[in-house]
Amino acid sequence: MENLNLVSLPHFVSVENLSVEEVEALINRAEYFKNGGATPNLTEPICITNMFFEDSSRTHTSFEMAERKLGLTVIPFDPAHSSVNKGETLYDTSLIMEAVGVNIEVIRHSQNEYYQNLIRPQNHQHLDIGIINAGDGSGQHPSQCLLDMMTIHEHFKQFKGLKVAIVGDITNSRVAKSNMELLHRLGAEVYFSGPEYWYSKEFDKYGKYEELDKLIPEMDVMMLLRVQHERHSDDPNEKNFDAKAYHEKYGINKGRYKALKPNAIIMHPGPINHDVELSADLVESDKCMFTRQMQNGVFMRMAMIEAVLRGRKLGGLK
Numbered sequence: 001m002e003n004l005n006l007v008s009l010p011h012f013v014s015v016e017n018l019s020v021e022e023v024e025a026l027i028n029r030a031e032y033f034k035n036g037g038a039t040p041n042l043t044e045p046i047c048i049t050n051m052f053f054e055d056s057s058r059t060h061t062s063f064e065m066a067e068r069k070l071g072l073t074v075i076p077f078d079p080a081h082s083s084v085n086k087g088e089t090l091y092d093t094s095l096i097m098e099a100v101g102v103n104i105e106v107i108r109h110s111q112n113e114y115y116q117n118l119i120r121p122q123n124h125q126h127l128d129i130g131i132i133n134a135g136d137g138s139g140q141h142p143s144q145c146l147l148d149m150m151t152i153h154e155h156f157k158q159f160k161g162l163k164v165a166i167v168g169d170i171t172n173s174r175v176a177k178s179n180m181e182l183l184h185r186l187g188a189e190v191y192f193s194g195p196e197y198w199y200s201k202e203f204d205k206y207g208k209y210e211e212l213d214k215l216i217p218e219m220d221v222m223m224l225l226r227v228q229h230e231r232h233s234d235d236p237n238e239k240n241f242d243a244k245a246y247h248e249k250y251g252i253n254k255g256r257y258k259a260l261k262p263n264a265i266i267m268h269p270g271p272i273n274h275d276v277e278l279s280a281d282l283v284e285s286d287k288c289m290f291t292r293q294m295q296n297g298v299f300m301r302m303a304m305i306e307a308v309l310r311g312r313k314l315g316g317l318k
């Protein structure tokens with residue numbers, strides 16, 4: 001059924017400012033698109049560009065697929081061959097995009113909250129372009145978070161009382177930051193596990209840290225996080241990292257898989273380090289939602305882009 005309660009936002013940079021009703025409306029809208037629901041009729045061509053300053057396979061492709069399904073014109077941008085390499089700032093790059101007629105930028109960048117300067121320009125005359133955050137450093141990852149919520153909702157139909165464990169390299173994970181906050185607000189019971197040195201007391205307000213084997217038979221959702229070696233340059237634990245030892249202590253292997261509740265699911269935002277967070281032969285197992293998450297990502301990103309089109313009254317949408 002078409003969802004009449006549509007979200008409208010000038011930018012989409014975080015899940016923290018979304019109300020529970022807006023989250024539910026986005027999930028409904030993404031499910032509507034997934035079920036073949038019609039996309040809105042745009043009254044003028046809308047241009048969007050994907051600016052990925054950090055590596056990406058699924059998020060980038062998924063945004064582009066969503067953009068094309070919505071009938072947007074995708075303007076290519078390749079950071080590796082851009083004037084950023086001549087020292088041009090992200091702000092000035094955005095001025096170019098606005099000047100040439102791009103309406104929305106989808107950006108992934110290593111700097112936390114890179115978007116603040118773009119959505120609230122300070123000491124600058126003016127910049128007025130929609131920003132969708134495709135991941136900022138170890139900050140937020142709203143589209144991954146919302147596609148995860150969609151995947152959980154599809155399986156369990158609700159969030160209240162669900163037991164969700166977030167396991168692994170939590171301090172470095174923007175997926176974890178977005179998900180713990182929103183899951184908590186949606187009424188799920190959040191738990192954490194993994195190496196204590198990748199856990200921080202600041203997460204205590206959202207959930208409880210426990211030993212992995214205590215959580216395994218009790219959880220509805222095991223949300224595994226990639227060990228993010230590229231963010232460990234200042235991490236003293238990196239030089240002693242042993243993939244086999246990590247897998248034994250904090251990974252899901254066949255034994256732990258068997259001990260999960262019958263209806264439990266495993267999630268991973270990808271990319272997966274095989275035989276580290278998850279045994280290679282469990283990646284496509286029944287309980288593992290890895291590919292489902294990627295499929296849902298396209299539809300959730302359609303809903304998010306549409307929300308920004310509405311928020312900016314683009315293509316005649318309101």
Ligand code: NCD
Nearest residue numbers: 059135141175226269270271
């Ligand atoms: C995540 C990311 O980039 O934050 N990947 C993704 O977008 N699916 C998680 C990760 O890289 O580990």
